[in-house]
Amino acid sequence: MRGAGLDLADLREYQHHDDVRHIDWNVTARLQVPHVRVFTEDREMAAWFLLDLSPSMDFGSHTERKQGVAAEFVAVLARLLTRHGNRVGALVYGTGVDTVIPARGGRRHVLQMLHTLQHRPDAKDSTGTRLHELLTAAGNVVRRRSTVFVVSDFISEPGWEKPLAQLALRHEVVAVRLHDPLELELPDLGLIPVIDAETGEQLMVDTSDKGFRQRFARIAAQREADLRAALAHAGVDTLELSTEGDLVDAVVRFADLRRQRTRRGTGGALPRHLHQAA
Structure with missing residues (x-):
């Protein structure tokens, strides 16, 4: 993650080691020579949390729900960032983008x-999550280059991939993906009711049927592969958080991975305070 907000300072011709995301395509087209924007760092950074609190996030097969893990992640990162003089804000999606919290600093904020x-009241929706609405709203609200955490299980109606990629062109974007082990593999529990959190539809499924469990696992594995491919194509990094995992351990491992990538010259620089935390 970049450690500060960036202001446009100059334009110059593209050089071999420049970040292609900084190419100014309008100037390049006019001059017929690739040009990049040159930025200067501000003393502070702004971090935005795009928080998906749709019905599917209110699920957990054990003690923790995805929604609770997401809230804990926001609390930990927001406290860490503001402790070092930075600002944090949030856009929240329930049944739509219903809350915008401006980026400010300080413990009270x-x-x-x-x-x-x-x-917040629980989200009750039967039309499905439209994650693209949250991402599009962020593009309109977050004007200055920032670090943006998209905190979601990415169980959504299609169409979110393009606005996510567009957001990543302007900001340092991290997809914080929440999941529960039961979403990947079903145990043998016999005949049980299963409720679709997004639509409220209820079905009875026979989990003692080995063939059914295998089909479920295959579909889940394909969904996982498709999601990872979509996030990679959008040009964002991904932090996986499980309802059964350790939050701090996951964040430290992610920070360590980003630091290694920075040393190899393949990723953005971590803020100094996250270096210290890791």
Whole structure:
């Protein structure tokens, strides 16, 4: 992640080691020579959390729900970032983009933001999550280059891939993907009711049927592969958070991976305070 917001300072011809995301295509087309934007760093960075709190996030097969893990992630990162003088804000999706919390700094702001997130009414929707609405709204709200965390299980209606890629052209974007082990593999529990959290539809399924469990696992594996491919194609990094995993351990491993990539010259620089945390 870039450690600060960036201001446009100059334009110059493209050089071999430049970030292709900084190419100014309008100038390039006019001059017929690739040009890149040159930025200067601000002393502060802004981080935005695009938080999906749609019905499918209110699921967990054990003690933790995806929604709870997401809230804990926001709390940890927001406190860490503001402790080092940076600003944090949030856009929240329930049944639509219903909450925008402007980016500010300070402990009081973080507490107010967390209070707002914790005291929201539960999302009740039968039309499915439209994640593209959250991403498009962020493109309109977050004008200055920032670090953007898209916190979601990515269980959504199609159409979110393009706005995610567009967001990644302007910002440092990290997809924070929530999942539960039961979404990947079903145990043998006999005949059980299964409710689609997005639509409310209820079905009875026989989990003692080995063939059914195998088909479920194959479909889930294909969905996982498709999702990872879509996120990679959008040009964003991914942090996987499980309802059964350790949040701090996952964040530290992710920070370490980004630091290794930075040393190889294949990724953005980590903020100094996240270097210290890792």
